[in-house]
Amino acid sequence: MVIEVNLIENFILATVVVGLLAVFAIFVKNALKKKHVGEAENNMPNHESDLSHVAKSPEDQKNMDNPDYMDIIKAAQKHAEDLLEETTRAASEMIAGGKQTNEHIEAQMDKVLQKIAADDIHSLKTTSSQFDREYKETLQDIQKQLQDAAYQAVENSKNTYNEKIETFTKELVKNGLSMQTTVDKKTAELLAKTESEIEEYKKSKLNKVDEEINTLVQKVYRDVLRTSIPENAHEEMIVKSLEEAKKDGMFKL
C-alpha cells in the first residue's frame, strides 16, 4: 500500500511540473512573439511607417540606416523564432511525453488500482471471511454464553424451586403425617364408637326381633293352638301338669 501511494504522489507531482512547464513555455512564446513581431513589423520594409516611427530618435534613425544592424536584428529575430520553435517543440514533446507518461501512469495506476482493488477485495474477502468467522465465533460465544447463562439461570431456578418444593414437601408431609395421625386417631375413636353403637344397636334390634318373634310365635300359638285345643285337651294338660307338680314334690299337704 505504501508503494502505491508513492506512485500516485509522484504521478501527481510530475503532472503538475509538466503542466507548469507547458504553461511557462506558452507564456514565453507568446511574449516573445508579441515583442519580435512588433519589432519586425517596425523594421520590415512593409512596416516602414512603423520603423520610421521607431526611428524617430536620431540614434535609431541612425541604426536603421545601418544595414548590419538590421541584419543583426533579423538574425536575432530568427534565432528567437528558432528558439521559440524549439521550445514549443520541446514543450509539445514534453506534453506528449507527459501524455504518454500520463497514459503509462494511468495504465500503471489501473494496474495498481486493480491490484489494490484485488488486494482490497482479497483483503476485504479475507477480512470479511475473518470478520464472518470472528462474527460467527463471537456469535457462537455469545450464544454459548447466553445458553450457559440460560442454563445456569434455569439450573438456579431449578435448584431454588427444588429447594422450595422440597421444603414445601417436607412441611406437607409433616403436616400430612400429623393430620394423618390425628385423622387415624379420630377414625379409630369414631370406628370404636360406631362399632360399639352398632353392636348395641344390633343387640337392641336382635332383642327386639326376638321379642317380636316370641310375641308373634305366642300370638300364633295363642291364636292357632288355643282355638284349636279343645277343652278336654286343656283339662288333660292341666291334670298332666298337676301330675308333674306332684312328682316334683310341689304338694306337701
Place this chain on the structure above:
Amino acid sequence: MNLSALHQYLIVKDGVNKLVLLFEKLNGELFKESFTLDGFLTTETSFELTHAILNLLEENKINKSDRDGLQSFFTQIQEQISTLPVIHLMLAFYPKDKTIRAIHDWFYDNYKKTVLLDITVDRTLIGGSVVSFKGRANDYSLKNRIEQMQASD
C-alpha cells in the same frame, strides 16, 4: 270335723269366701229372736247348699235348735275352712265348672284332702298350668315347654 258334705262348695277360693261370709252372717243372726236355721238358709243360700249344711249338721249330730251349739259349729267350720290349703293355678283359659271340679277331684283323689283352688288366667300359657303352693311355683305350661324347646335348638 268332716267337711265332706261341703266338699263340692269348698273348691275355689272365691266360692269359699262367700261360704265364710254366709257363716259369719248366720252367726250374727243366730241369736235373733226370729231366727230359724231353715228360714235363714232358705232365704240366703241355694237349695243344694241348704241341704249340704243340714246334712253336715246331722252328720256331726248338731241340734238345729241349739243356738250355742250352732254358733260353735259354724265357728269351727270357718276356722277349718281358713286352714284349708290353697293351690294357686294359672291356666291358659277360663275353665268351665266341669274342669274346675276335675282339678279339685284330682287333689282329693291323690291326697284325700280338700284343697281350695285359686285360679287365674293367662292366655299366653297356651296350655297346661303354672302351679304355685306355699311360695313355690313351677311352670308346666305349653308356652314354657315351647320356649325350652326353642332354647335347646
